[in-house]
Amino acid sequence: MPLLRSNTADKFIVDRRKPHRNSDVARAVRRSRDRLSQRHGTPVFDRELLKLHAHAIVGSAATIPLLVLIITAAGLLGGMAGDIVVWAFLTMTCYAGLTWVAHRVRKADASRLNTISTKRNLLAGHFISGLGWVYFATLGCVNCQVEQFPIIKAIVLLLAMAATALITSSLRGALLATFALPVAAYAYIGINSWAPIELVMTGLLALSLPFFSYVASHFNRSSVMLLSFRSEKDALIAELETAKSMSDEARRRAEEANMAKSRFLASMSHELRTPLNAILGFSEVMSNEVLGPMQNPTYRDYARDVHDSGQHLLDLINEILDLSRIEAGRYQLNEEPVRLLHIVEECCHLMELKAHNKDLRIIQEFEPELPRLFADERALRQVTLNLLSNAVKFTSTGGEIRVRVGWTAGGGQYVSIKDNGPGIPPDEIPVVLSAFGQGSIAIKSAEQGTGLGLPIVQGLIHMHGGEFELHSKLREGTEAIAIFPASRVMEVLPALPTRKVAAGGRRR
Template identity: 45%
Template sequence: MSVHDASVRARPGRDGKRTAQKAVLEARQRLTSSSGTRADFDFELMHDYADSRIGAAMPMAAIVSILAIVASFWVPLMVTTIWAGLVISSLLVVVVTARRFKSVELHKFNAARWTTSFVAAESLGGLALSLLALFTLVTDPEALAPVMFAMVLVSIASNAIATHTLPPATLMSTLPVTTTVSISLIALGGTLNYTLAAVSICGEIFFVYLARQLHNSELETITHQAEKDTLIYELEEARNMSDEARRHAEQANIAKSQFLATMSHELRTPLNAIIGFSEVLKSELLGPHQVPQYKEYAGDIHASGQHLLNLINELLDLSRIEAGKYELNEEVVSLVDIADDCRRMMELRAKSKNIELVFSVGDNLPRLWGDERAIRQVVLNLLSNAIKFTPQQGKIVLVVQRSGDGGQLISVKDNGPGIPESEIATVLSSFGQGSLAQKTAEQGAGLGLPIVQKIMDLHQGRFDLFSKLRFGTEVIATFPRARVMDALAPVVEKRNRLEIYSEAG
């Protein structure tokens, strides 16, 4: 199993485990939360509440002082001063509690305890504000009613905004003053006072509702931020895992290529000796064999050795290409001459199967800039495959001509059994063999076409395979116009690459 396959198979298990751990963590945090959300969300909300209370301490003290000064026009200065002092003192208690909370770390945070502390401090402030109703005992209540109403609305609004991230604190900081002042206004009687009391109660309900909406909006923002942070973390983790898997795959690929190269070199030395001595025995250079079968055995040894040597050479070429160590020895070459040489080399094999090998060349083809050995290997591999899978008395057409873009191409077309469309990707992969090769037990390791593809890539060319079951196969290796030494203008009329299909029709 490859490193990549192992990482892919292990990933679902890791993802499931991570999901389960996340669910358990969220359930545990909800159990320790005071609001039914996650404990870390409570921490963020209380942190915002503490910042708001600390930041608004001076403005709130200034508002209370201004209200006291305004009230002193109707109420004795001593009374308003005492009231303002009590309210500011309770505000100081809230600020001190908030500062204590700011020094707490998340892992030591207890949502229920700190919620209770803040609600208690806000209740103290709410009770101090509610003493506003006692102003009616020392002055004319009818004249003071509108003033108290205005002071209540200002107190409710300012506290609701400052404490919206902690709804219980909002309620306890505003409800006492609303309740006492409303009762006082109702006790005074009269349409105006009833109206002021009703508006005060409605104002309390509105600002508490507004604070709750602001709290929900803040909680939603924190939730989205947490989800985004989690997604970023998971993406970063996935990227790191992908990079690690890629590094392992690259190392494994390099190790594989180095192993293949080393083993190929180690195997070729004794194999050359086997091939050489079997050639001597097969040719009876040292005299005829006393047992006739020995000559046949020597021929089998020589043929098997040649097959193994070809396989090792293909492995070595593939490993060098994949390791980036395959260097092209480029020079000016004739694609026609190379193709003709390869045709003559393979003609004997074709005749042994009564296969007609047709060679067609375009007019006035210029030379190419490329690696003669590599191009020769491409043509030999293509012809060898065609001869291998073309049946007795079949036909193979080898074509060298200009391509539609002004480059040059080599085409090998046969009328063999063809390749199923579902197997084309397989036969183009390293060590891949189609069902026909497996059924007929044809010799080969499935490296010829992958090597052809990689050699064409090194020449900045392309390799195409077209096949239809029971009608034949056509393979085309195209060299780019940039490699043609005397490039002509592109040919407008393109060649129909799949003539086998029209012939079938």
């Protein structure tokens, strides 16, 4: 018969076919770290600066043309007709070429950019755009009615230089490539005219060019810092994504392991309980000599030991199964109206014999006439017995256990069990509240438990929407408080008058 291969994982085997880690996240981390390690002068960093410069040119494409249009309108009003229009057309055309080059650089892939050729093309575009300002520096105004026209030209050139310094700060040398020739042309005309005002403006322009170059270099350093901060931000985001991916992977594996554990315990419960029940039954028959007296009393003692050990093992299996069902969310509560006071009284009565053997006193302090709770009676009994058993187990001979049942400040009900035993160190309280956790006193005690009682109590109380508190001090004792919310408390229905009840019976 041919073997059939199933596509689903076996119920006892965790499916490991899922990817262990997101490879895209790992590549993003590697790229971000590479970018963070770059400094000015390296190809990757220079490509980023070129992209930033191209983005600034395209983003402010309307700034210089707007300035040119304003100057053209002012020139036309001042009487400059043909020359100013030719200058405007030449300047706009040259600046359009620079914008086109920047647009191509902006759209190109950063990893494919050749830094040397791209920088050369951008500087050439800036030089060509400066030809329009060279023509502007050579303009004259013989027929216009504007006085001191050289001063106006110098002011316009200063404004254009300032705007260009702000826009082209990401590319070193762009300002000089644009305005070195226009300033030289203005200086040549001013020196030839020997007019004092033109000489002063020529000196001002000559000093302004290195000043604005310094301002542009300062903004260039700011751009470099901006790129560094952006790289660091990308690296931190990538690290965070990596940590999240690893956390998700760890949580998925933990959930799979927990599911495998729950499936194993659920499937093995029957196989473990069946032989244990047989061992308990036969050992009880032998210890009670049901089938006849045993000649050797030692065998009878051995049979009792076997029965006690089997019962202890069965209790341990039941506790593990209860805890696994609670953690898996498969513990079903059989909710019904119950009286917490009666349940605690019965549990105290069950523990009286064990407490009497250790000469312990159980002091009951109950508030009378507590209304009923809508809860699972078995769960409340298990909570109370676990807490009482711990108190009896760890309280020294001659001590006392104080059991309280009453109202909470919020309208709920609580059970408090306080002993005067050795107590628990503060740093061990989280340990004893975890599954299979035991404190140092419990480990040294002769009556070692499994460490599942308190986790089961916590789980059952939380399933009821309540809270569990554990307060303890060394050499002063421990107090365990199980709190049930006010939503679990049922309202007391008013009693019907006796006459109405009797009248209703006669009518029926």
